[in-house]
Amino acid sequence: MVVxxxxxxxxxxxxxxxxVVALFVSELxxxxxxxxxxxxxxVVLGPWTGxxxxxxxxxFSNPATVTIIAMFVLSRGVQETGVVRRLGVEVARLTRGSxxxxxxxxxxxxxxxxxxxxxxxxxxxxxxxxxxxxxNAGISPSKLLIPLSxxxxxxxxxxxxxxxxxxxxxxxxxQLGRENPETGLHAFSMFEFTHLGVLVLVVGGIYxxxxxxxxxxxxxxPGDRTARFEVEPxxxxxxxxxxxxxxxxxxxxxxxxxxxxxxxxxxxVVRGDQHFIVTETDRTIEPRDILTVRGNPExxxxxxxxxxxxxxxxxxxxxxELDNPEQTSLVELVVPRSSxxxxxxxxxxxxxERYDATVLAVRRAGGELIREGLGSVExxxxxxxxxxxxxxxxxxxxxxxDFLVTGELVEEMLLRERERGLSPTTVPALAILGGVIALAxxxxxxxxxxxxxxxxxxxxxxVLSPNEAYDAVDWxxxxxxxGIIPLGHAMQETGGAAVLAQAxxxxxxxxxxxxxxxLFYLLTGLLANVVTPVASVVLLxxxxxxxxxxxxxxxxxxALAVTFAASTAFMTPVGYQTxxxxxxxGGYRFTDYVRVGAPLQLLLAVVTTVGIWVFWGFxxxx
Numbered sequence: 001m002v003v004x005x006x007x008x009x010x011x012x013x014x015x016x017x018x019x020v021v022a023l024f025v026s027e028l029x030x031x032x033x034x035x036x037x038x039x040x041x042x043v044v045l046g047p048w049t050g051x052x053x054x055x056x057x058x059x060f061s062n063p064a065t066v067t068i069i070a071m072f073v074l075s076r077g078v079q080e081t082g083v084v085r086r087l088g089v090e091v092a093r094l095t096r097g098s099x100x101x102x103x104x105x106x107x108x109x110x111x112x113x114x115x116x117x118x119x120x121x122x123x124x125x126x127x128x129x130x131x132x133x134x135x136n137a138g139i140s141p142s143k144l145l146i147p148l149s150x151x152x153x154x155x156x157x158x159x160x161x162x163x164x165x166x167x168x169x170x171x172x173x174x175q176l177g178r179e180n181p182e183t184g185l186h187a188f189s190m191f192e193f194t195h196l197g198v199l200v201l202v203v204g205g206i207y208x209x210x211x212x213x214x215x216x217x218x219x220x221x222p223g224d225r226t227a228r229f230e231v232e233p234x235x236x237x238x239x240x241x242x243x244x245x246x247x248x249x250x251x252x253x254x255x256x257x258x259x260x261x262x263x264x265x266x267x268x269v270v271r272g273d274q275h276f277i278v279t280e281t282d283r284t285i286e287p288r289d290i291l292t293v294r295g296n297p298e299x300x301x302x303x304x305x306x307x308x309x310x311x312x313x314x315x316x317x318x319x320x321e322l323d324n325p326e327q328t329s330l331v332e333l334v335v336p337r338s339s340x341x342x343x344x345x346x347x348x349x350x351x352x353e354r355y356d357a358t359v360l361a362v363r364r365a366g367g368e369l370i371r372e373g374l375g376s377v378e379x380x381x382x383x384x385x386x387x388x389x390x391x392x393x394x395x396x397x398x399x400x401x402d403f404l405v406t407g408e409l410v411e412e413m414l415l416r417e418r419e420r421g422l423s424p425t426t427v428p429a430l431a432i433l434g435g436v437i438a439l440a441x442x443x444x445x446x447x448x449x450x451x452x453x454x455x456x457x458x459x460x461x462x463v464l465s466p467n468e469a470y471d472a473v474d475w476x477x478x479x480x481x482x483g484i485i486p487l488g489h490a491m492q493e494t495g496g497a498a499v500l501a502q503a504x505x506x507x508x509x510x511x512x513x514x515x516x517x518x519l520f521y522l523l524t525g526l527l528a529n530v531v532t533p534v535a536s537v538v539l540l541x542x543x544x545x546x547x548x549x550x551x552x553x554x555x556x557x558x559a560l561a562v563t564f565a566a567s568t569a570f571m572t573p574v575g576y577q578t579x580x581x582x583x584x585x586g587g588y589r590f591t592d593y594v595r596v597g598a599p600l601q602l603l604l605a606v607v608t609t610v611g612i613w614v615f616w617g618f619x620x621x622x
Contacts, residue, residue, distance in 0.1 A: 009048040009494035013487075016041055017496075017539065020487065024531040027574075031532060032476045035483025042486050050493040051486055058489075059482035063448040064171040068164045068481060069473050070451030074433055075118035076472030077458045081426040084113065085125050099139045103213065106130060106144060107151040107205045114155030115162045115197070116437065120474075123152050123578045127406040127585060131332075140218030145582035146596055147208040147216070152578050154204040156567050157197035160190045160447065161437070164477060165533040167447075169563040172488060172541045176555075179492070183545065183555040184620070190441035193560060196611045200564065203607045207600055215596045219367065219587035224319040225332055228587075229361040229386045234371045235317035236300050237270075238309040240289040246307050249285050251278045263373065264295035264303055265358050267322070267388050277356060277390055292317055294360055296372055322388050329394040330386070331357075332406050334584055337381040337577065338476050339402040346385075347375035355397065357389035365573060365583040382573065384584030401471070406585045425463040432457045481534055488538035501546035513553045513618045517561050518609045520544045524565035525601050529575040533566040554620045557612045564608050570597025 016038065023034045042049050043056040059065060078084070091109060095102040106126060113122050126148055134141040156163035160170060170188040177185030226232050240246055246254055254266055268277045270290040276283065285291075290312070293300055304311050322330045335342060341349050351357045362370040365382030384406065389397070398405040423429075436454040440447040458464045464472070491497045508516045520540065527536035541562050548558040569575025571594050573583040579593065586592075612618075 007048075007494060009050060009490075010496045010499060012045055012048050013490050013494050013496045016045075017487065017491070020484075020535070021531050024535065030476070032479040032483065035480045037483075038487050039483050042490055048494075049490045051490050055489060056486050057482075059485035062171060062482070062485055063446065064164075064167040065478060065481045065485070067161075067167050067448045067451050069478055070448070070455055071161050071164075071167075072118060072473045072477075073455045073464065073469045074436065074451065074458065075121065076468065077425075077429045077463045078117055078433055079121045080464065080468070081423040081429045083426060083430070084117065084122055087113070091126075091129065095133065099134075099137060099143065102130070102133055102137070102139075103144060103147060103209060106148050107208055110148060110151040111155035111201045111205065112158070114152040115158030116433065119152035119156060119163075120577055120581070123148060123581055124404050127334075127404070127582065128332075131406060131585060135222045135224075138222050140220055140222055142219040142586040142588065143213065143216050145586040146579075146588065146592070147212060149576070149578040149582045150208060150212075150570060150597075150600070151201075151205065153567055153570070153576055154201045157200050157564055158194055159197070159437075160188050160192070160440070161451075162197070163533070163567055164481065165537055165566045166563060168481060168485070168534050169537045169541060169559065169566070171485075172537065173545075173556075173559045173563075176492075176542060176545050176559075180545070180549065180555070183549060185545070185555055185559065188563075189443070190437060190447065193563075196560070196564070196608070196615055199611050200604060200607060204600060204604060207603060212596050212600065215599070217592060217595075219589070219592070220585075225330060225386055226318050226322065226360075229363060229371075230369055231294075231361045231371055231386065232317065233297060235292065235294055235322075235360070236297075237312045237317060237321075238291050238293060238300070238304055239312055240285055240287055240291065241308050241310055242287045244285075244287070244308040246285045246309075247287055251283055251285055254278070254285065262295065262299050262303055263375070264293060264299050265360075267292040267294060267358055267360075277388070292321065294358070329391045330388055331394050331397060332384060332386050332585065333397060334404040334406050334581060335379050335381060335383045335385070335402075336404050337580060338474055339379075339381070341379055341402050342381050344379055345375065346377050346379065349379070351387065355389055355393045357387045357393060357397075360386045360388060362386075363584050363587065365580070367587050367589055382580045382583045404581060406581075425461070428461040429458065429463045432461070432463070480532065484535050484538050488542060491539065492542045497542035497546050500543045501550060504543065504547050505550045508547075508551075513551060514609055514613060516547065516551065517553070517558055517612065517618065518605050520547070520558060521561045521565040521605045521608060522601070524562045525568045525605070526571075528566045528569040529572045533569055533576065537562060537566045552620070553618050554616065557616050557618055560612055560616070561608060565605075568601050568604055570600050572597075 020034060020038060023029055024031060039056045042051040043053050046052055087109060091105045095105045110122055110126060130144045130148055131141040134144055160166050173185050174187035177183060220228050251269055266278050268275060271286065293303065319330055346359055351359060359374050362374065362377055363384040370377055397403050432454050436450045439445050439450040455469060459466055459469060524536050524540050527540065541559060544558040544562045545555045548555040573579045573590060573593055
């Protein structure tokens with residue numbers, strides 16, 4: 001059957017692509033669930049799409065998918081040694097008080113590290129230090145957090161293992177090379193495009209240090225976290241009088257009654273020189289105790305009247321009062337996209353009962369602040385929570401994958417890192433990662449085999465336990481990759497890629513090759529901002545290669561342009577995980593990413609196009 005000159009299979013694949021794009025943009029379903037739905041649809045429609053059950057499931061056994069799983073584990077092994085954390089501490093020590101030095105160190109250090117280690121933990125380590133150092137220097141954290149995310153993305157262009165996108169692109173290019181031997185396409189080697197990646201990182205870094213710095217707004221004022229979350233009006237200190245009915249009551253019972261009846265939290269008790277958090281104590285309240293309470297100002301007044309407390313209007317509550325080094329800790333954390341608590345309410349997460357933690361405020365991605373009715377707030381990816389808890393719980397939260405701790409005192413971090421030092425597994429972990437890269441770079445074994453061997457070595461040497469290795473994998477990403485890869489295969493098999501390439505060639509008739517290549521770069525970058533970098537590569541790589549063949553250009557040059565463009569999802573907070581991680585802590589608006597990211601994408605479109613021309617040329621090798 002033919003529809004508008006297209007085969008039924010081509011029409012179905014185009015329709016499926018449109019549905020996938022709509023679901024990715026609207027986020028009605030998680031991206032990994034959408035990707036698995038793609039596999040089901042392709043196989044069910046197999047008679048027309050040409051995708052058999054074996055081909056539909058081939059994404060799970062694809063070398064790129066397996067390599068990405070392995071790199072997650074290897075990155076975790078390096079992370080567990082404390083090397084990245086220690087580097088961050090040294091940055092904190094050397095750059096304190098200087099915005100220029102801090103920004104230069106963040107860009108100059110994050111980029112190269114992200115070339116060999118998964119950039120998500122790198123950014124996670126740097127966020128709290130950058131935020132606190134910015135406060136200490138009187139600089140808005142907003143001026144530094146977008147550059148942190150962008151630098152980590154630019155670093156991904158340095159090596160084959162810099163991003164999952166590079167690995168998927170390499171596998172696609174190898175597959176297209178087998179189907180079109182005359183193109184000479186082959187899988188990327190470890191450092192095949194490193195010189196171009198260095199150029200992109202340097203130019204991008206200079207932009208972030210100059211033009212980008214001027215374009216980034218100071219959304220979050222420097223200062224205490226209580227001030228940044230504008231929570232001070234909702235905090236008060238009250239004195240327990242001799243005749244108060246609370247005298248003799250267990251403090252933990254008071255907090256439950258107040259929270260249930262008034263939506264008010266009792267945070268801690270100050271008794272002379274003692275300071276203890278209410279959620280973890282079984283002490284009773286005594287006359288002259290001072291309670292720190294959180295709630296609507298009118299509710300606080302009502303609470304004082306009901307139980308005969310005296311409001312202390314001059315006792316302002318700031319970070320200093322809530323963050324006691326011996327007992328309490330004020331923590332800011334972000335809910336990552338992969339967190340199991342996304343979609344739950346704060347009340348249903350039972351943070352108070354499970355973690356001795358009281359949420360003081362929530363900052364939505366986009367800047368909205370919520371300070372009332374917190375128990376019924378449904379958590380979303382990118383939400384930033386300000387909470388008070390114990391020192392022990394703060395340490396636990398920093399190791400919990402459901403949360404990303406983004407704000408803790410630099411002095412405490414420095415002290416803890418000096419005491420902790422580097423792990424005994426540092427040398428074997430770094431040696432194993434270096435060995436994997438060397439074996440792959442020298443062509444001794446394929447990258448997937450070298451990476452799997454690295455996992456075995458890390459478990460055998462005690463760098464990671466088997467359970468830690470499994471926990472290190474971001475399975476959402478894996479299922480997204482495995483589900484979306486067959487869609488690219490179907491585009492190629494049904495002739496959809498050829499149809500689109502022919503349309504592109506017709507529309508670009510008379511245009512010079514460099515301009516066509518630059519347009520593919522921009523199209524891939526724009527698509528990566530809304531449907532994830534991997535999906536943009538899978539959808540556009542076959543079209544770009546087919547277009548290059550039709551116009552007599554070098555297919556490898558076009559493949560590189562698509563690969564590099566997919567790493568430039570700068571214009572939206574959802575385009576890349578690290579953009580979402582800094583969204584709420586930086587207090588950014590959606591338009592901030594467009595303001596800073598759009599000029600950078602245009603700049604890199606020119607730089608990458610020129611770099612490809614200089615290093616590889618635009619005409620096929622004879």
